[in-house]
Amino acid sequence: xxxxxxxxxxxxxxxxxxxxxxxxxxxxxxxxxxxxxxxxxxxxxxxxxxxxxxxxxxxxxxxxxxxxxxxxxxxxxxxxxxxxxxxxxxxxxxxxxxxxxxxxxxxxxxxxxx
Amino acid sequence: xxxxxxxxxxxxxxxxxxxxxxxxxxxxxxxxxxxxxxxxxxxxxxxxxxxxxxxxxxxxxxxxxxxxxxxxxxxxxxxxxxxxxxxxxxxxxxxxxxxxxxxxxxxxxxxx
Numbered sequence: 001x002x003x004x005x006x007x008x009x010x011x012x013x014x015x016x017x018x019x020x021x022x023x024x025x026x027x028x029x030x031x032x033x034x035x036x037x038x039x040x041x042x043x044x045x046x047x048x049x050x051x052x053x054x055x056x057x058x059x060x061x062x063x064x065x066x067x068x069x070x071x072x073x074x075x076x077x078x079x080x081x082x083x084x085x086x087x088x089x090x091x092x093x094x095x096x097x098x099x100x101x102x103x104x105x106x107x108x109x110x111x112x113x114x
Numbered sequence: 115x116x117x118x119x120x121x122x123x124x125x126x127x128x129x130x131x132x133x134x135x136x137x138x139x140x141x142x143x144x145x146x147x148x149x150x151x152x153x154x155x156x157x158x159x160x161x162x163x164x165x166x167x168x169x170x171x172x173x174x175x176x177x178x179x180x181x182x183x184x185x186x187x188x189x190x191x192x193x194x195x196x197x198x199x200x201x202x203x204x205x206x207x208x209x210x211x212x213x214x215x216x217x218x219x220x221x222x223x224x225x226x
Contacts, residue, residue, distance in 0.1 A: 031212040033213075043202065043219070048213055050212065095212050101162070102147060103157075103212075108156050
């Protein structure tokens with residue numbers, strides 16, 4: 001299994017630009033999680049899906065952030081417009097929660113907004 | 115608010131010394147998991163504890179789950195430089211469809 005796949009691995013963009021992060025979960029997993037990691041705030045859960053349905057988006061910082069999961073094998077996290085304070089590492093993780101609850105993390109996308 | 119507290123935030127040890135990180139939850143957990151994140155890497159699952167008072171070992175690592183299922187610890191005996199990284203505990207509260215509540219992590223530095 002290839003594990004959780006994220007793209008791009010690095011993204012540098014200018015303030016005001018739209019940023020789209022992509023995630024392909026492990027095949028067969030039914031839960032998908034988007035996290036943001038910074039030195040100041042640690043690992044924060046932004047949103048998670050179960051069977052492609054958003055369950056809790058209370059961690060999404062503001063309306064500039066949106067996430068979709070159109071099917072079981074793909075999810076996107078979009079920031080529009082981006083701001084310097086959005087600079088962080090964004091992780092996608094997936095799990096099969098009815099069997100076990102361990103989460104498998106992707107390699108992350110390091111986002112820098114200048 | 116912070117659901118799962120983890121201490122210490124940082125720990126520096128000499129190679130060969132022991133290391134312990136502690137995790138406390140404000141609510142009873144269905145299970146607790148531990149993850150390790152190497153510098154520049156992503157969190158990787160280490161182990162899951164489910165039963166009250168459970169103790170599990172992985173070589174030099176010993177994991178415990180409290181009797182009340184609200185606290186947990188990870189103890190590393192005779193640290194090695196390969197143990198460097200950040201250790202996270204993550205609690206599962208049940209009926210949250212797989213959501214984990216992560217602690218802030220303990221960043222371990224091991225001096226040779």
